[in-house]
Amino acid sequence: MTPSRFPGAPDPTVQPVPVSVVEAVDAADSTLSNPRKAVLSLGSNLGNRVENLQGAVDALEDTPGIRVKAVSPVYRTEPWGVEPGSQPAYLNAVVVLRTTLPPSALLERAQAVEEAFHRTRSERWAARTLDVDIVTYEGRVSDDPVLTLPHPRAHERAFVLAPWLDIDEAAEIPGRGPVADLLAATTLEGVERREDVELRLPE
Numbered sequence: 257m258t259p260s261r262f263p264g265a266p267d268p269t270v271q272p273v274p275v276s277v278v279e280a281v282d283a284a285d286s287t288l289s290n291p292r293k294a295v296l297s298l299g300s301n302l303g304n305r306v307e308n309l310q311g312a313v314d315a316l317e318d319t320p321g322i323r324v325k326a327v328s329p330v331y332r333t334e335p336w337g338v339e340p341g342s343q344p345a346y347l348n349a350v351v352v353l354r355t356t357l358p359p360s361a362l363l364e365r366a367q368a369v370e371e372a373f374h375r376t377r378s379e380r381w382a383a384r385t386l387d388v389d390i391v392t393y394e395g396r397v398s399d400d401p402v403l404t405l406p407h408p409r410a411h412e413r414a415f416v417l418a419p420w421l422d423i424d425e426a427a428e429i430p431g432r433g434p435v436a437d438l439l440a441a442t443t444l445e446g447v448e449r450r451e452d453v454e455l456r457l458p459e
């Protein structure tokens with residue numbers, strides 16, 4: 257290194273780093289050493305629904321930065337939000353994972369997994385081979401329409417609450433309350449546990 261002509265003078269090649277960049281780097285470092293808990297809801301009402309759900313669990317586990325910690329039982333559920341009888345029944349499940357991915361990257365991965373299962377996007381709540389929603393990401397709250405946290409409709413969906421409660425009896429939705437209480441306030445009509453089907457937790 258060439259010694260400075262003026263000892264103690266600032267090095268002109270070193271630019272000050274903006275505070276926003278320092279904050280972003282610190283946040284990334286902290287997430288890497290401290291994986292966050294996220295809860296994802298899986299749904300399928302087209303194609304081989306069990307294979308689609310299992311494929312989603314496997315694809316999530318195959319993602320660098322994601323560890324699937326728990327997989328719920330499978331529920332057969334009547335389609336929510338659409339005309340009764342207008343769509344095949346769903347199979348739904350919930351997974352709990354730990355991740356070093358920030359929320360935006362987790363959403364990108366969730367959408368890539370949907371696409372890998374030929375998910376097409378048409379009208380709202382259309383039938384689909386695979387739906388992967390982020391229900392919660394640690395205690396994060398955001399009203400960003402690209403990624404709303406917690407998921408804005410999870411608290412009123414028995415097809416999310418029932419499987420989630422099975423694998424985490426103390427689960428809570430930030431700003432909404434305990435999942436057990438939320439489930440008690442929803443109707444369980446059309447939501448049945450499928451005892452004959454089980455998703456595997458990847459080894």
Ligand SMILES: Nc1ncnc2c1ncn2[C@@H]1O[C@H](COP(=O)(O)OP(=O)(O)OP(=O)(O)O)[C@@H](O)[C@H]1O
Pocket residue numbers: 363377380381382387388389390391400401402403404405406407408409
């Ligand atoms: N928590 C979230 N999880 C997944 N997608 C979200 C979330 N919050 C906002 N979105 C946005 O919602 C958009 C539509 O998602 P999608 O097509 O999966 O909706 P949907 O499953 O049909 O309906 P719903 O959101 O009621 O479950 C996505 O492109 C995504 O940017």
Ligand SMILES: Nc1nc2c(c(=O)[nH]1)N=C(CO)CN2
Pocket residue numbers: 298299300333334335336337346348381387415
């Ligand atoms: N039973 C059930 N109904 C739905 C589901 C789902 O996963 N299960 N997903 C939807 C859009 O996310 C809309 N309606």
